[in-house]
Amino acid sequence: MDEIKQELQSSSRATHQDYFGKALSYLCITFVGLLVLSILYFITTRGLATFTENHVSLWKFLIEKNWNPGVLDSHGQPQIGALPMIVTSFSVTVLSALVATPFALGVALFMTEIAPKRGTKVLQPVIELLVGIPSVVYGFIGLSVIVPLIRHTFGGTGFGILAGVVVLFVMVLPTITSLSIDSIKAVPMYYRSASLALGATRWQTIYKVVLRAATPGIMTAIIFGMARAFGEALAVQMVIGNAVLMPHGLLTPSSTLTSQLTTGIGNTTMGTLPNNALWSLALILLLMSLVFNILVRFIGKRGSLKK
Amino acid sequence: MQDYSFDKTHIIDIPIEKAMTTENLQVFYGDNHAMHDASLQFSRYRITALIGASGSGKSTYLRCLNRMNDRIATVKGKIMYRDMDINSPKINVYEVRKHISMVFQRPNPFAKSIRENITFALKRNGIKDKTELEERVESSLKAAALWDEVKDELDKSALALSGGQAQRLCIARCVAMKPDILLLDEPASALDPISTAKIEETLQQLRKNYSIIIVTHNMQQASRIADYTAFFHMGHVLEYDRTEKIFTNPQIKATEDYISGNFG
Amino acid sequence: MNSKTTNNIATGIIYVLVAAVVGILIFLLGYILITGLPHVSWHFLTSAAQSFRAGGGIRDQLFNSLYLLVLTLIISFPIALGSGIYLSEYAPNNWLTGLIRTAIEVLSSLPSVVIGLFGYLLFVIQFRMGFSILAGAIALTFFNLPLLTRSVEESLEDVSDLQREAGLSLGLSHWKTITGIVLPAAVPGILTGIILSAGRVFGEAAALIYTAGQSAPIVNYSNWNPMSTTSFLNPMRPAETLAVHIWKVNTEGVTPDALSISSGTSAVLIIVILLFNLSARLLGNWMYKKMTATK
Numbered sequence: 001m002d003e004i005k006q007e008l009q010s011s012s013r014a015t016h017q018d019y020f021g022k023a024l025s026y027l028c029i030t031f032v033g034l035l036v037l038s039i040l041y042f043i044t045t046r047g048l049a050t051f052t053e054n055h056v057s058l059w060k061f062l063i064e065k066n067w068n069p070g071v072l073d074s075h076g077q078p079q080i081g082a083l084p085m086i087v088t089s090f091s092v093t094v095l096s097a098l099v100a101t102p103f104a105l106g107v108a109l110f111m112t113e114i115a116p117k118r119g120t121k122v123l124q125p126v127i128e129l130l131v132g133i134p135s136v137v138y139g140f141i142g143l144s145v146i147v148p149l150i151r152h153t154f155g156g157t158g159f160g161i162l163a164g165v166v167v168l169f170v171m172v173l174p175t176i177t178s179l180s181i182d183s184i185k186a187v188p189m190y191y192r193s194a195s196l197a198l199g200a201t202r203w204q205t206i207y208k209v210v211l212r213a214a215t216p217g218i219m220t221a222i223i224f225g226m227a228r229a230f231g232e233a234l235a236v237q238m239v240i241g242n243a244v245l246m247p248h249g250l251l252t253p254s255s256t257l258t259s260q261l262t263t264g265i266g267n268t269t270m271g272t273l274p275n276n277a278l279w280s281l282a283l284i285l286l287l288m289s290l291v292f293n294i295l296v297r298f299i300g301k302r303g304s305l306k307k
Numbered sequence: 308m309q310d311y312s313f314d315k316t317h318i319i320d321i322p323i324e325k326a327m328t329t330e331n332l333q334v335f336y337g338d339n340h341a342m343h344d345a346s347l348q349f350s351r352y353r354i355t356a357l358i359g360a361s362g363s364g365k366s367t368y369l370r371c372l373n374r375m376n377d378r379i380a381t382v383k384g385k386i387m388y389r390d391m392d393i394n395s396p397k398i399n400v401y402e403v404r405k406h407i408s409m410v411f412q413r414p415n416p417f418a419k420s421i422r423e424n425i426t427f428a429l430k431r432n433g434i435k436d437k438t439e440l441e442e443r444v445e446s447s448l449k450a451a452a453l454w455d456e457v458k459d460e461l462d463k464s465a466l467a468l469s470g471g472q473a474q475r476l477c478i479a480r481c482v483a484m485k486p487d488i489l490l491l492d493e494p495a496s497a498l499d500p501i502s503t504a505k506i507e508e509t510l511q512q513l514r515k516n517y518s519i520i521i522v523t524h525n526m527q528q529a530s531r532i533a534d535y536t537a538f539f540h541m542g543h544v545l546e547y548d549r550t551e552k553i554f555t556n557p558q559i560k561a562t563e564d565y566i567s568g569n570f571g
Numbered sequence: 572m573n574s575k576t577t578n579n580i581a582t583g584i585i586y587v588l589v590a591a592v593v594g595i596l597i598f599l600l601g602y603i604l605i606t607g608l609p610h611v612s613w614h615f616l617t618s619a620a621q622s623f624r625a626g627g628g629i630r631d632q633l634f635n636s637l638y639l640l641v642l643t644l645i646i647s648f649p650i651a652l653g654s655g656i657y658l659s660e661y662a663p664n665n666w667l668t669g670l671i672r673t674a675i676e677v678l679s680s681l682p683s684v685v686i687g688l689f690g691y692l693l694f695v696i697q698f699r700m701g702f703s704i705l706a707g708a709i710a711l712t713f714f715n716l717p718l719l720t721r722s723v724e725e726s727l728e729d730v731s732d733l734q735r736e737a738g739l740s741l742g743l744s745h746w747k748t749i750t751g752i753v754l755p756a757a758v759p760g761i762l763t764g765i766i767l768s769a770g771r772v773f774g775e776a777a778a779l780i781y782t783a784g785q786s787a788p789i790v791n792y793s794n795w796n797p798m799s800t801t802s803f804l805n806p807m808r809p810a811e812t813l814a815v816h817i818w819k820v821n822t823e824g825v826t827p828d829a830l831s832i833s834s835g836t837s838a839v840l841i842i843v844i845l846l847f848n849l850s851a852r853l854l855g856n857w858m859y860k861k862m863t864a865t866k
């Protein structure tokens with residue numbers, strides 16, 4: 001009797017196990033949290049060095065068109081205008097998302113509204129395989145198929161924004177598709193039955209009811225796709241031409257933030273201005289990634305308020 | 308359903324040896340006051356049934372008795388077991404649950420073999436001896452009236468059992484821990500009549516060695532198996548007496564209406 | 572135009588779009604396999620790469636890719652497991668948990684080149700590791716953690732709460748309930764998650780070019796001492812992987828048969844990743860059957 005009383009009032013192996021387990025899992029999650037913090041910290045401090053140590057004006061960095069960090073201009077100022085890369089990055093991102101969205105919606109509607117069973121069986125693996133192909137393989141196919149094709153059709157070198165858009169379009173397609181599917185599936189069944197019962201055709205139902213209700217989710221899907229396109233490095237770098245020039249159309253070689261980073265980091269010395277300038281490009285990438293995240297959250301909140 | 312007064316109650320004290328008691332037990336889910344001042348005494352080696360409509364608080368009350376509500380609700384008041392208030396934060400809940408074990412509404416066997424379902428917790432509690440483990444497997448399955456059906460396939464996955472068999476395995480799993488008190492939360496509500504009859508038979512057998520507290524919404528079941536019955540209504544215990552008294556001569560209007568099928 | 576015609580046209584357009592996407596995938600896989608497979612031979616898989624001459628193989632790159640994958644999983648799985656357990660079992664519903672979830676989302680949406688640069692800055696430069704397999708594995712761990720954590724968390728959450736209650740009501744500690752009951756029931760989901768993430772890690776290049784480096788020094792495959800500089804197991808040596816190799820031969824343009832090497836390497840890469848995906852699916856189904864049905 002007293003023994004049981006004793007047991008009930010004192011800690012046992014079970015309580016120790018619990019402390020141990022809790023500590024272990026807290027440790028892991030703390031590590032992940034610290035990791036994210038340190039990534040933000042290191043990239044930010046490095047990226048700001050251009051402005052704090054080398055005293056380059058932030059404004060000039062954002063709007064000047066000449067990128068030549070090793071050379072001083074007539075006023076003795078280094079030429080680090082990141083505008084060409086910013087413009088190119090945004091161009092390939094927006095264009096590839098624009099091209100990909102109709103295809104993604106077509107596939108998503110096919111899998112949810114037109115032939116849910118058969119469609120899912122065939123197209124789910126298609127999406128998974130498109131995700132599975134590594135970005136360098138996309139880059140390689142872009143380089144060996146798309147670039148020559150553009151060269152023969154339009155002339156020029158073939159390298160440029162158009163080639164980048166074609167490659168990125170295929171890469172963001174699965175992202176936009178699978179997230180769109182989720183948001184279309186989340187539209188309640190009775191929306192559709194109500195519309196069909198009123199005599200609407202399937203397309204009217206899809207267009208006026210399903211797509212309207214799923215719009216916030218589809219926007220989120222597109223932003224995720226854009227985030228992927230904006231951050232993609234090697235596939236783009238292989239087909240964009242890597243000339244830091246203001247793009248004059250879709251067919252001239254140019255350079256994105258990511259492609260300039262991958263090309264440049266190995267050729268500059270740590271701590272010098274040309275190197276710092278590259279870290280500033282990385283900082284723009286990081287900030288844009290945060291902006292995409294915030295946009296997704298914002299849309300998620302607006303979308304859920306409407307219901 | 309009409310409004311019944313919560314002021315008038317009829318709750319007896321248990322004259323014989325008590326397994327456990329609660330004093331002014333109250334449960335809060337956030338701001339929701341789900342259980343008001345429940346004071347009940349449970350007799351040793353008897354079956355006590357907790358009846359009432361859904362949402363009356365009977366399951367909430369039962370889950371307090373071995374502290375299964377810890378993570379989801381605030382529980383105030385005393386739960387006395389062996390002269391200790393086991394609702395105190397100083398109490399080792401894991402030890403409490405070894406003595407006061409619970410069987411749930413839906414059968415929940417582990418995704419392991421039948422044998423491992425029973426031995427898993429035993430091993431973790433330090434029983435390593437093979438023969439002892441074998442002996443516990445056999446005796447607990449016999450106690451739950453499952454032995455004859457599964458003795459040749461103890462290494463089969465427990466997920467392949469039928470609902471009724473799985474529930475009896477869950478009872479066996481608790482019995483193997485040799486607890487003092489068995490708590491059952493509507494153990495037969497998800498089962499067919501034949502399985503239900505088997506479970507009731509099992510409980511009658513277990514009554515010899517265990518104190519049993521069972522939540523049920525099936526009044527026939529309560530009248531068939533329980534020695535004592537408590538009637539719960541909207542978070543209050545309104546009546547508690549010997550079962551035959553509750554069913555033949557209820558003292559409270561709400562109880563009478565409930566057992567005669569006027570609501571619930 | 573009446574609504575019926577519109578309906579037919581719209582349906583027709585959707586069919587065309589779907590056919591186009593399927594066509595793109597068939598073209599991609601067909602192109603890689605048809606141009607690549609003829610170059611894949613025993614010699615190609617087992618001989619060293621050449622920089623300025625034709626006829627090089629991918630032996631070292633293939634081994635580096637696998638070695639890096641194994642190291643990455645060894646480092647990232649325990650952390651992802653602990654974090655997944657925290658999020659699914661312990662995380663209280665408050666602002667801190669929300670912040671942690673946001674942090675993980677941010678990490679998963681960071682461009683892999685940024686993660687690679689962070690690894691370069693901190694490990695290659697600051698900690699003086701140099702271009703090394705270890706630095707590469709750490710960068711890939713950062714890249715892999717958010718997805719793996721999420722798949723562990725989701726697999727654990729898929730396990731019914733009834734199982735947790737069953738464990739707790741038998742007097743098992745919360746921790747033993749997690750490790751002994753919930754975790755085994757979640758193994759099929761977790762394994763599928765690991766294999767799928769392995770496919771991603773295997774094909775990743777941007778996070779590696781400035782961490783594991785772009786060169787594959789000659790190593791001795793009979794030297795089993797990881798501390799020795801010539802050993803193939805030495806984690807401090809630079810190591811070019813298959814994916815990085817494709818990028819490198821295409822951008823540097825000094826290898827005469829860059830095209831055939833890249834297509835051969837791409838084919839190998841794709842086949843390995845297809846195998847990962849296929850085995851994830853088969854293993855998941857098989858484990859599920861094994862756990863629910865009779866043995």
